[in-house]
Amino acid sequence: MDLTRRDALALGASTFALTLLPFRASAAADDAIATFTGGAATSDGGVSLTTPEIAENGNTVPVSVDAPGAVAIAIFAAGNPTPEVVTAKFGPLAGSQALSTRIRLAGTQDVVAVAQMADGSFAKASNTVKVTIGGCGG
Amino acid sequence: MISRRDFLQASVAASAIYGASGVGNWSRLAAQQALSQDQLLQFDPLGNVTLIHITDIHAQLKPVWFREPEINLGMGEVNGLPPHVTGQDFLKLFNLTPGTPEAYALTYNDFVALAKAYGKMGGMDRVATVVKSIRAERPDALLLDGGDTWQGSYTAQMTAGQDMVNVLNALSPDAMTAHWEFTLGLDRVTEIIDNDLSFPFLGANIYDAEWDEPAYEPYRMFERGGAKIAVIGQAFPYMPIANPGWMFPGLSFGVREERMAEVVQEVRDAGADAVVLLSHNGFDVDRKLAGRVDGIDVILTGHTHDALPEPVQVGNTLLIASGSNGKFVSRIDLDVRDGGVQGVRHKLIPIFSDVIAPDPEMAALIDAERAPFEADLGEVFGTTDSLLYRRGNFNGTWDDLICNALIEEREADIALSPGFRWGPSLLPGTPITREDVFNATGMSYPAAYRSEMTGEMLHTIMEDVADNLFNPDPYYQQGGDMVRVGGMGYRIDVGKPQGARITDMTLLKTGEAIDPAKTYVVSGWASVNEGTEGPPIWDVVEGFIRRHGTVTVDPNKSVQVVGA
Numbered sequence: 001m002d003l004t005r006r007d008a009l010a011l012g013a014s015t016f017a018l019t020l021l022p023f024r025a026s027a028a029a030d031d032a033i034a035t036f037t038g039g040a041a042t043s044d045g046g047v048s049l050t051t052p053e054i055a056e057n058g059n060t061v062p063v064s065v066d067a068p069g070a071v072a073i074a075i076f077a078a079g080n081p082t083p084e085v086v087t088a089k090f091g092p093l094a095g096s097q098a099l100s101t102r103i104r105l106a107g108t109q110d111v112v113a114v115a116q117m118a119d120g121s122f123a124k125a126s127n128t129v130k131v132t133i134g135g136c137g138g
Numbered sequence: 139m140i141s142r143r144d145f146l147q148a149s150v151a152a153s154a155i156y157g158a159s160g161v162g163n164w165s166r167l168a169a170q171q172a173l174s175q176d177q178l179l180q181f182d183p184l185g186n187v188t189l190i191h192i193t194d195i196h197a198q199l200k201p202v203w204f205r206e207p208e209i210n211l212g213m214g215e216v217n218g219l220p221p222h223v224t225g226q227d228f229l230k231l232f233n234l235t236p237g238t239p240e241a242y243a244l245t246y247n248d249f250v251a252l253a254k255a256y257g258k259m260g261g262m263d264r265v266a267t268v269v270k271s272i273r274a275e276r277p278d279a280l281l282l283d284g285g286d287t288w289q290g291s292y293t294a295q296m297t298a299g300q301d302m303v304n305v306l307n308a309l310s311p312d313a314m315t316a317h318w319e320f321t322l323g324l325d326r327v328t329e330i331i332d333n334d335l336s337f338p339f340l341g342a343n344i345y346d347a348e349w350d351e352p353a354y355e356p357y358r359m360f361e362r363g364g365a366k367i368a369v370i371g372q373a374f375p376y377m378p379i380a381n382p383g384w385m386f387p388g389l390s391f392g393v394r395e396e397r398m399a400e401v402v403q404e405v406r407d408a409g410a411d412a413v414v415l416l417s418h419n420g421f422d423v424d425r426k427l428a429g430r431v432d433g434i435d436v437i438l439t440g441h442t443h444d445a446l447p448e449p450v451q452v453g454n455t456l457l458i459a460s461g462s463n464g465k466f467v468s469r470i471d472l473d474v475r476d477g478g479v480q481g482v483r484h485k486l487i488p489i490f491s492d493v494i495a496p497d498p499e500m501a502a503l504i505d506a507e508r509a510p511f512e513a514d515l516g517e518v519f520g521t522t523d524s525l526l527y528r529r530g531n532f533n534g535t536w537d538d539l540i541c542n543a544l545i546e547e548r549e550a551d552i553a554l555s556p557g558f559r560w561g562p563s564l565l566p567g568t569p570i571t572r573e574d575v576f577n578a579t580g581m582s583y584p585a586a587y588r589s590e591m592t593g594e595m596l597h598t599i600m601e602d603v604a605d606n607l608f609n610p611d612p613y614y615q616q617g618g619d620m621v622r623v624g625g626m627g628y629r630i631d632v633g634k635p636q637g638a639r640i641t642d643m644t645l646l647k648t649g650e651a652i653d654p655a656k657t658y659v660v661s662g663w664a665s666v667n668e669g670t671e672g673p674p675i676w677d678v679v680e681g682f683i684r685r686h687g688t689v690t691v692d693p694n695k696s697v698q699v700v701g702a
Contacts, residue, residue, distance in 0.1 A: 053613040
């Protein structure tokens with residue numbers, strides 16, 4: 001073996017990026033959603049939210065929302081310091097009511113999509129996206 | 139679609155064996171007399187289509203000992219369901235007798251005694267014999283390789299997987315999918331696919347990360363016995379997370395359930411009479427997928443290294459688990475008529491290397507692949523007094539040895555060894571060769587780092603890895619085992635949520651509790667971060683074994699598991 005004491009004692013480069021523990025949905029997220037809905041109740045169904053189960057890179061997480069018939073779609077990152085991500089409005093001539101983007105997540109948290117329907121009602125979908133250190137699978 | 143009667147015909151190959159010797163009568167000779175190649179291969183053909191499944195060979199060209207896990211916990215609704223059944227419970231569930239060849243092949247009990255009696259298992263020359271025998275009966279049988287084929291040995295390491303590519307080409311599979319293959323680097327994978335591979339490399343869930351478009355062929359349609367059989371490939375979903383993403387830049391993976399549903403619909407629309415998923419998802423991910431995506435007849439599972447003597451049925455989907463390291467080959471006969479699967483017969487064929495004759499052509503090819511490295515492979519570093527094995531949710535003795543080496547050779551307080559599931563076993567009293575060390579460590583990011591971490595960071599890492607294994611939702615599991623720890627004890631309550639599982643972290647050399655604010659010297663290997671510095675882990679282990687001559691690994695009592 002070629003390993004010398006000096007090599008052995010050298011401290012290697014930092015090997016684990018520190019990840020924070022799961023972020024709980026904050027009051028800020030509830031407030032942000034309430035601002036979008038005007039405090040109206042939200043129902044499940046009618047919104048299809050696609051996210052990875054585990055983010056490959058927490059800095060750029062692909063998120064897609066499809067809500068046929070919606071007049072507006074908003075995405076919230078419930079655990080981010082600023083939960084509001086994006087709000088899109090769809091006019092009557094829009095060919096589809098779908099939205100895709102990439103967002104940054106501060107840690108494991110719920111991503112929430114809320115759609116405002118033409119009749120003024122609101123529908124919601126939520127997925128947990130895990131942001132992990134990784135590296136020990138296999 | 140699949141009747142209960144057909145389902146009951148599924149059985150472990152060895153269970154048909156009679157006259158297997160009882161306790162106290164285990165000699166190699168008896169084993170050879172009790173078992174015969176004809177018995178192992180005996181199969182009443184059914185229908186018009188045959189699938190042959192091999193997976194997770196991890197570059198093991200030669201027969202190996204491989205101890206199955208003692209602890210293999212299932213979380214949530216799969217708690218206590220196969221494959222989360224081990225030892226005596228496994229024998230009971232599948233109605234197997236302790237001490238028999240099938241008990242040796244499928245469980246950990248009395249492993250050393252049974253290993254001496256029944257010998258090593260696997261060997262690609264024996265696998266070739268089985269494949270050729272099935273093809274003699276069913277010339278157009280589909281041979282499908284579930285991946286984790288090109289990594290895990292000294293010769294695979296030295297040839298960047300070329301030895302395995304050559305051997306698999308000679309075996310002539312009809313398709314493969316992948317996981318560790320990508321740790322050879324994307325350029326190498328592309329080179330092999332473009333220049334060498336004589337069969338398709340499938341991965342419906344492999345995407346171009348920038349354009350979010352499919353990057354590899356998702357499926358291949360085969361005409362067999364007058365029926366159209368679609369084989370869809372699914373690569374390991376957590377490739378850039380569990381392994382170094384910088385080695386295959388620009389690729390994105392994921393379970394991509396919606397994509398799978400689309401591809402199944404596409405092949406059904408194209409006239410598929412049967413749909414086979416060649417998967418590297420891991421068993422629990424496949425079980426969940428089978429319950430949520432309609433239209434898959436058979437899932438050939440991989441990644442989690444489970445071997446099950448009977449299929450697991452979810453709705454109209456059968457899940458097949460064919461083990462690892464060449465220990466088993468699965469044969470599945472399908473009766474495909476009138477646009478669907480009308481019947482199934484399955485057999486998990488154990489590859490007892492002293493019973494199944496090596497195929498001469500394949501044996502010659504393997505010898506040729508190994509010839510340039512023979513002297514290195516056989517070099518003895520020392521002897522082990524203990525059984526060395528890796529598989530199991532928590533520490534195994536191979537990793538305890540590696541952790542001991544890291545602590546001593548790198549002067550660390552605490553050592554971390556990744557929870558890989560590959561790596562064969564070594565019996566007590568046997569020499570440890572370079573080949574053995576590479577079988578447990580051979581991979582492309584081996585740097586043994588030495589780093590300072592606070593107690594808080596160590597806790598965060600432990601919690602993170604534990605959640606990758608014990609999250610109750612299979613889609614959040616990465617399919618490895620728990621990170622192995624040397625120099626530190628801990629208590630884990632697997633049923634708790636992330637952040638609350640790991641307690642009582644204790645520095646073993648002082649008996650003191652780990653202080654979140656204090657800094658500890660930690661050595662480990664297989665970091666996924668680019669630029670990790672340190673000697674390769676195999677050099678560290680070699681130095682340790684040479685210095686000690688004979689190594690002994692004491693039983694590990696420093697991990698306390700509750701909540702299972």
